[in-house]
Amino acid sequence: MPELPEVETIVRQLRPRLVGRRLLRVEVRWARSIARPSVRKFCDGLAGRRIDALRRRGKFFVLDLDDGCALVGHLRMTGRLVVGRRPDEAFARVVFELDRGERLVFSDVRKFGRLALVARLDEATGDIGPEPLELQGDWLHAALAARRRRLKPLLLDQSFLAGLGNIYVDESLHRAGLHPLRSSERVTRRQADTLARAIRETLTNAIAAEGSSFDTFYRTPEGRPGAFQDEFAVYGRGGRPCRSCGATIRRLVVGQRGTHVCPKCQPAPRGVRP
DNA sequence: CAAGACTCCTGACGGC
DNA sequence: TGCCGTCAGGAGTCTT
Numbered sequence: 001m002p003e004l005p006e007v008e009t010i011v012r013q014l015r016p017r018l019v020g021r022r023l024l025r026v027e028v029r030w031a032r033s034i035a036r037p038s039v040r041k042f043c044d045g046l047a048g049r050r051i052d053a054l055r056r057r058g059k060f061f062v063l064d065l066d067d068g069c070a071l072v073g074h075l076r077m078t079g080r081l082v083v084g085r086r087p088d089e090a091f092a093r094v095v096f097e098l099d100r101g102e103r104l105v106f107s108d109v110r111k112f113g114r115l116a117l118v119a120r121l122d123e124a125t126g127d128i129g130p131e132p133l134e135l136q137g138d139w140l141h142a143a144l145a146a147r148r149r150r151l152k153p154l155l156l157d158q159s160f161l162a163g164l165g166n167i168y169v170d171e172s173l174h175r176a177g178l179h180p181l182r183s184s185e186r187v188t189r190r191q192a193d194t195l196a197r198a199i200r201e202t203l204t205n206a207i208a209a210e211g212s213s214f215d216t217f218y219r220t221p222e223g224r225p226g227a228f229q230d231e232f233a234v235y236g237r238g239g240r241p242c243r244s245c246g247a248t249i250r251r252l253v254v255g256q257r258g259t260h261v262c263p264k265c266q267p268a269p270r271g272v273r274p
Numbered sequence: 275c276a277a278g279a280c281t282c283c284t285g286a287c288g289g290c
Numbered sequence: 291t292g293c294c295g296t297c298a299g300g301a302g303t304c305t306t
Contacts (some may be wrong), residue, residue, distance in 0.1 A: 002299065002300095003299065006299080032282085059300085067296085074300080074301090075299095075300090076299090076300045076301075077283090077284095077298070077299060077300055077301095078283090078284080078285090078298090078299085091284090097284080098281095108283095109283080109284055109285070110282085110283045110284050110298090110300095111282075111283050111284075112282065112283065112300065112301080113300095137280085140293055147275090147276090147277075148275080149275090149276065149277090150276090150277090153276090153277080153304080156300090156301095160302090164301055165300070166298090166300085167299060168299095212299080214299085215285095215298085215299090216286090217298095217299080218299075223298095237297095255277075255278080255281080256278075256280095257300095258298085
């Protein structure tokens, strides 16, 4: 579920509540939520540590600890982080006891989310691409030309660009007027500039709206839903009129992912029947 | 190297 | 009301 704007919102809201606090004890209720090291070493390694910083890298959140290690997590589809004295969390998978009688809870209905305790960030994230908020057209153009892939799966590939998911790829491609099946190597320099700007603007607007919520799952740590779902141009709007041109938004499947496209704003590449 | 199938999980929703 | 199929904001692995 959470993509870059949702993780950024969570990090911003939790930062003042977590930085400087101590982790007293860790309880793991679903062992596979811990990616590494072992559950035992995870709990032992965190007990007594102070949180020095909270930040984001792609869709990962990172708690830097006072011993130089980091608690790194990925929320995948349904993960959440909540802080409170008695957080109401029916699906708690990992519970961290903090000082001052509070708890940090990692809850996750579908159990896809993962936490890791690592000495170096890339042990948890692997080799991931650059941050999309700093994306520049010249780099993007060269990177697209170096691959021969359809735009949508490439933009979803975290080793190419770190942070975009299904919603924001569809929204960014619509904003840039590019079809998700367009071949990456055929994107012109000018189109790459437009796409880079569309990605930055889409994400910036989504962060300003505190992300997107359209079911019971994503809530900011303050408990509020995001508001960006009200600004969706195409995502989840199949069969409805495009807000820019009035054409009917189409839903197709690309790389096993639901994909939303305006046939007029995003002309299909050669050989693709719209 | 690229792309598709399948897997990990649970809950919500539509149809019958 | 109940059962069943389908779908979901992610990503790793294996096969073609």
